[in-house]
Amino acid sequence: MFYRENGQFKTSYAADQQIFTIAQDKWFVWGLIAFAALAVPMLADEYMFRAILIPFLVLSLAALGVNLLVGYCGQITLGAGAFMAIGAYAAYNFMVRIDGMPLVLAMLLGGVSAAAFGILFGIPSLRVRGLYLAVATLAAQFLCDWAFLRIGWFTNNSSSGSVSVAKLEMLGWAIDSPTEKYLFCLAFVVVFAFIGKNLTRAAIGRQWMAIRDMDVAAEVIGIRPMFAKLSAFAVSSFFVGVAGALWGFVHLGSWEPAAFSVDRSFQLLFMVIIGGMGSIMGSFFGAAFIVILPIFLNQFLPLLGSLVGVTVSTAGISHAELIIFGSLIIFFLIVEPHGLARLWSIAKQKLRLWPFPH
């Protein structure tokens, strides 16, 4: 009734090729961004920022990067944790070794380093695909785990093996309160989400999707598989690398290689699968599902227990949390194998016709 494109006529192709072709969508997303930037800092407390919002934002950015590769270009990867690590350690080294290195530039350079490694580890994708490629990218993961643990140069010869960033500052703005850290991450995520969207709706995104859907036909119309696949690896790793730098600098502050273990790679891949492959929005849904749901269950289960008069032990809660989380994943994958993003678009489709069934 209120979500309908009636009366919104497109008179030029430029208007027809906007990101949000329906005006309500545009207002919704801009409203959401405004809410996140203006209202959330006033509403949320420190716990919310530290435990939920900042991890959610950073992991959404990483999931978005993984989605560009897995969802749009169809190249499966289990090396996302490694590229996050490369982003974080490279940014750290740029900060430590070059005097007066601006924070944002160091992070972007971290992303560029991750992109270079992404291209390197993307080379196997030219010959192998599917599960075999997943195993090949897993090599990146183990190589990085080893290198950042054993090679002292990367950690600036830190004796404990962990590295830390002294203080975050951008153009004289000290980013130290949780609210400021949150806003810093939010800015990154919004800009990168729009860049991701632009790439996927432009020529390069079509090349990626063509390679994903039918690689022989893509070659025949002149798409070079090498360029398409390696550019997807590069862009994806760049996103993931920047997310890794944010994770290390802003969220953790000090970290060791275990922060970017193979678990992280799996977590990011699950986010993409649950959120929706080939959807920018889906990356956010997936990150929200995986970051927020366990915390929500953790808070909600004792409440539910007390409601029915049962006191649940702490161990019981953490077990129940895993059980419910696992079954929800199975449930969603059975109900909608294309992820939460598909549910979202079905809901929008229904809403366009509502209150009529057809």
Place this chain on the structure above:
Amino acid sequence: MDMTDMNSAAATSPAGRRQGEVILDLQNISLRFGGVKALTDISFNIREHEVRAIIGPNGAGKSSMLNVINGVYHPQEGRIFFRGEERKKMEPHMAALQGIARTFQNIALFKGMSVLDNIMTGRNLKMKCNLFQQALWLGPALREEIAHREKVEEIVDFLEIQHIRKTPVGALPYGLQKRVDLGRALAMEPQILLLDEPMAGMNVEEKQDMCRFILDISDQFGTTIVLIEHDMGVVMDISDRVVVLDYGKKIGDGTPDEVRNNQDVINAYLGSGH
């Protein structure tokens, strides 16, 4: 296929299309997969603006021939000349650069993408903006996108698929998917258009539509068309010259009338009783 159509087709002579220079010359092409000889010593040429049909029984090597022409298969022997120049590297990208487009026997569309996006991919070789311009979606990238969208809309109009332009191709019926496949090839503004059984599995109306599109492409754009088809009525009706393959060998080459009366071709493919 329906052989009775042939008699009705015999009444009309092949369209008197202007035929230009030889645009593609295939010399002594041999292609083997291990011990299997897919093509043996095949030579024929394709003239500009003509409609050239390749016919033959199943497994004769017709699709392999198209795959050789657009560089997917690499023949062990033989040479390919495009406008008198020998093709050095046998790869699909080179063929695409030379302006050779094709459609597929089993539709090979990009299933997850809309009709518009599918046809837009056909223009990827003509889009020059780099990654950074595309990421920002400003200025040159936007102008380029709009310019190519206009071209694509012309093709959408030509193929009469305006109503489905935003539908994901996976959701379309077979006949329309074939049309989108043709649209994607046309978006390359090809010199040579290779059509691999464009009418397979279609009913009479759909076949008529497809024939009309093929003839219109030939007339309006002057595109050279190479066609594989089993419907002899269609082949004899719309093609200028026909080459006949059987077991990877060429057994006939000429105008539809010559081919129709060639005894080898009758024995191998057309059958007697006509």
